[in-house]
Amino acid sequence: MARECALCGKKGQYGAIVSHAHNVTKRKRQPNLHRVWAKIKGRKKRILLCTKCLRSGKIEKA
Secondary structure, three states: OOOOOOOOOOOOEEEEEEOOOOOEEEEEEOOOEEEEEEEEOOEEEEEEEEHHHHHHOOOOEO
16 A cells, blocks of 8 residues: 555655765655544545645545
């Protein structure tokens, strides 16, 4: 299962850590996801939501 927000589709981003000596190492930034119970089409379902979608009230919690 991919770590992805069920509403907005936010996923991890790839990038690099660059030190002062310009040593480059790869890294992945993960979104802040929470596993919540939500009402979808009148039924309870457990989904992964990012905190931005959770705070904005885009979904009704069950």
